[in-house]
Amino acid sequence: MTDLTGRFGLIVGVANKRSLAWAIAQAAGRAGARLAITYQGERLEENVRELSASLDAPLILPCDVTDDAQVADVFAAIGREFGGLDFVLHGAAFAPRAELDHPFVDTTRDGFRTALDISAYSLIALARGAAPLMAARGGGSIVTLTYLGSTRVVPNYNVMGVAKAALEASVRYLASDLGPRNIRVNAISAGPITTLAAKGISGFTGFLQAYRERAPLKRNIDASEVADTAVFLLGPAGRGITGEVLIVDAGYHVMGV
Numbered sequence: 362m363t364d365l366t367g368r369f370g371l372i373v374g375v376a377n378k379r380s381l382a383w384a385i386a387q388a389a390g391r392a393g394a395r396l397a398i399t400y401q402g403e404r405l406e407e408n409v410r411e412l413s414a415s416l417d418a419p420l421i422l423p424c425d426v427t428d429d430a431q432v433a434d435v436f437a438a439i440g441r442e443f444g445g446l447d448f449v450l451h452g453a454a455f456a457p458r459a460e461l462d463h464p465f466v467d468t469t470r471d472g473f474r475t476a477l478d479i480s481a482y483s484l485i486a487l488a489r490g491a492a493p494l495m496a497a498r499g500g501g502s503i504v505t506l507t508y509l510g511s512t513r514v515v516p517n518y519n520v521m522g523v524a525k526a527a528l529e530a531s532v533r534y535l536a537s538d539l540g541p542r543n544i545r546v547n548a549i550s551a552g553p554i555t556t557l558a559a560k561g562i563s564g565f566t567g568f569l570q571a572y573r574e575r576a577p578l579k580r581n582i583d584a585s586e587v588a589d590t591a592v593f594l595l596g597p598a599g600r601g602i603t604g605e606v607l608i609v610d611a612g613y614h615v616m617g618v
């Protein structure tokens with residue numbers, strides 16, 4: 362198992378116990394990391410505080426990723442409390458519900474802007490804020506979460522697919538920019554897992570069934586498999602990997618028919 366003892370991490374994207382970001386927070390905590398965990402809006406604060414009670418002295422901070430001041434406050438608090446940062450897990454994504462119900466051709470300018478801002482631009486904002494704190498520690502690792510809808514058409518995934526394409530391109534550009542400071546940037550492309558965000562996609566249970574039927578492993582993946590891969594990329598075992606999209610989907614993507 363990866364040892365993250367003595368390392369400091371930031372986890373963005375915990376809504377509830379099903380969140381992939383929460384599975385990753387738990388795995389990173391078990392590996393010994395001390396964590397800052399953010400919540401989006403007061404409505405989620407209590408939930409995130411309750412979940413995080415099982416972790417070792419976590420720093421719980423508000424962060425709406427569309428708000429530059431809140432993003433800046435997160436890194437200021439981490440600087441004060443931890444004095445540096447070793448890793449960031451970015452698990453924030455959102456598209457207005459209507460954009461996932463209508464045909465893609467009817468995507469609105471506002472819906473496009475919102476989806477790309479929250480789901481893709483936010484990685485750039487977080488990487489920029491994290492970089493000086495990571496450089497102070499001699500380097501760091503940033504991991505985001507993406508989906509196959511970035512490169513293939515998945516029914517109803519619509520503008521989220523475009524946002525994930527932008528997110529994956531951002532991973533490569535950030536990896537190039539930040540590599541000289543020994544900061545790595547990677548994505549995990551996860552197979553479908555039932556979470557709050559996933560439930561917003563019409564036909565999601567059909568995705569689960571298709572993966573079970575067609576993936577080489579003949580099953581769905583679970584959040585712990587994404588979490589173990591994230592801990593690998595966030596920690597020293599992933600030190601030679603950057604700019605990569607690592608696929609954790611029971612092999613579904615290799616199948617032609």
Ligand code: NAP
Nearest residue numbers: 374375376380381425426453454506507553554556557558
């Ligand atoms: P989730 O639990 O709903 O997590 C999504 C998170 O994004 C929530 O915590 C959500 O908070 C947060 N978020 C939305 N708008 C935000 C904002 N403005 N500022 C800060 N946070 C914001 O669902 P999840 O499935 O674990 O999603 C995590 C990541 O995994 C996403 O990038 C998703 O696309 C990706 N992913 C998921 C799957 C899957 O099948 N579940 C597969 C591949 C990739 P609110 O609840 O308050 O909006």
